Amino acid sequence: xxxxxxxxxxIIGASTAYFLxxxxxxxxxxxxxxxxxxxxxxxxxxxxxxxxxxxENILLGKFAKEFIxxxxxxxxxxxxxxxxxxxxxxxxxLLFGPEHAEEQYKxxxxxxxxxxxxxxxxxxxxxxVFPYVSDEGIETATYxxxxxxxxxxxxxxxxxxxxxxxELGAEFVKGNVKxxxxxxxxxxxxxxxxxxxxxxxxxxxxxxxHTVFRVKCPKHIPEMPLTGDLTTGVYWRPEGQEYxxxxxxxxxxxxxxxPEWNDFEELVWPALAKRIPVFEELKLxxxxxxxxxxxxxxxxxxxxxxxxxENLYMASGFTGRGLMQAPGIGRALTELxxxxxxxxxxxxxxxxxxxxxxxxxxxxxxx
Ligand SMILES: Cc1cc2nc3c(=O)[nH]c(=O)nc-3n(C[C@H](O)[C@H](O)[C@H](O)COP(=O)(O)OP(=O)(O)OC[C@H]3O[C@@H](n4cnc5c(N)ncnc54)[C@H](O)[C@@H]3O)c2cc1C
Numbered sequence: 001x002x003x004x005x006x007x008x009x010x011i012i013g014a015s016t017a018y019f020l021x022x023x024x025x026x027x028x029x030x031x032x033x034x035x036x037x038x039x040x041x042x043x044x045x046x047x048x049x050x051x052x053x054x055x056e057n058i059l060l061g062k063f064a065k066e067f068i069x070x071x072x073x074x075x076x077x078x079x080x081x082x083x084x085x086x087x088x089x090x091x092x093x094l095l096f097g098p099e100h101a102e103e104q105y106k107x108x109x110x111x112x113x114x115x116x117x118x119x120x121x122x123x124x125x126x127x128x129v130f131p132y133v134s135d136e137g138i139e140t141a142t143y144x145x146x147x148x149x150x151x152x153x154x155x156x157x158x159x160x161x162x163x164x165x166x167e168l169g170a171e172f173v174k175g176n177v178k179x180x181x182x183x184x185x186x187x188x189x190x191x192x193x194x195x196x197x198x199x200x201x202x203x204x205x206x207x208x209x210h211t212v213f214r215v216k217c218p219k220h221i222p223e224m225p226l227t228g229d230l231t232t233g234v235y236w237r238p239e240g241q242e243y244x245x246x247x248x249x250x251x252x253x254x255x256x257x258x259p260e261w262n263d264f265e266e267l268v269w270p271a272l273a274k275r276i277p278v279f280e281e282l283k284l285x286x287x288x289x290x291x292x293x294x295x296x297x298x299x300x301x302x303x304x305x306x307x308x309x310e311n312l313y314m315a316s317g318f319t320g321r322g323l324m325q326a327p328g329i330g331r332a333l334t335e336l337x338x339x340x341x342x343x344x345x346x347x348x349x350x351x352x353x354x355x356x357x358x359x360x361x362x363x364x365x366x367x
Pocket of ligand 1: 007008009010011012013030031032033036038039040041043044045046047048177178191192193194195199210211212289290292315316318319320321322323324325
């Protein structure tokens, strides 16, 4: 019998394979599409942040930074002695209107308790720090400016994790798992992303289509952080000489991954131009859509041992933050599988039981 089989070789599967292999476990990863055309991770924006409401998400964000900064040491292999994930540590800036201010002040208490190192300013002081941002309708803002948040190239990150896992003995094979019952292994890990519900009917993690636009602006602001305007739900960041901007519109039961082009004129451009006046002169140059692995119950992760199975663990439902949480989740699952409990960050709040009992633990800061 196999030791550990992971279903899904995306970013969560690859990270879990890496951490388990590092502990000397024999891991086989089954992936149905090794080109990863529709997988969530290559279509993501690569952002890593610690600005969340819930402490566990803040702590996972802190570990993401720690891990990403150590990629050159941790993930070097014989074939790739200098791995990188092309990090851009420009920080994050989150903007809140009066309707979200009180919640944000509570979130800041959690940031403080977790020593997240975030900064908070009044909306009226925003332009002193970010002169290119309009403060209209902004009550409060939170940001980092000390290279502890930013974004990476998701492809390169996945490739580095996968290559290191393989060097440590993991095996990646092509295969489409139709049912958990067909897998014979001492331990099974479901890392099937937004397709989790196809394998586990009692887990409400499903595909939620999100569109990202690529735009060009005559004025380039290379130091701009990844900015989320919670008054409109639109977020954006520089990408080379251009910018990427995410639509606030999301769609369940989407038939295809064609971008929702109408969102640009109707929702995204007006929101961008209102917040960053130089964006009035934007030109749309492209776009794509991908699936969030959305946990319909509460937009929060579902991680741990499935209580209805002898030997099944799972991790999904990251709802827009699975790339940055991959290192922390891979480590957490490894701790749970090899020692029976979490050793670093206690993630019991994400246990599957909460979903089965429909107990919500909502993370509000979804971008
Ligand atoms: C537009 C967009 C922007 C995003 N931006 C960010 C961001 O800035 N930061 C961030 O942290 N996250 C972001 N995300 C979210 C992030 O991409 C996901 O949360 C993350 O990729 C989930 O990782 P995963 O490994 O669980 O799923 P995936 O990356 O989708 O991998 C799952 C894999 O499992 C395979 N699989 C599924 N079922 C089976 C089966 N039955 N048999 C075999 N293989 C199977 C699939 O083929 C797939 O390759 C974004 C997502 C999108 C779409």
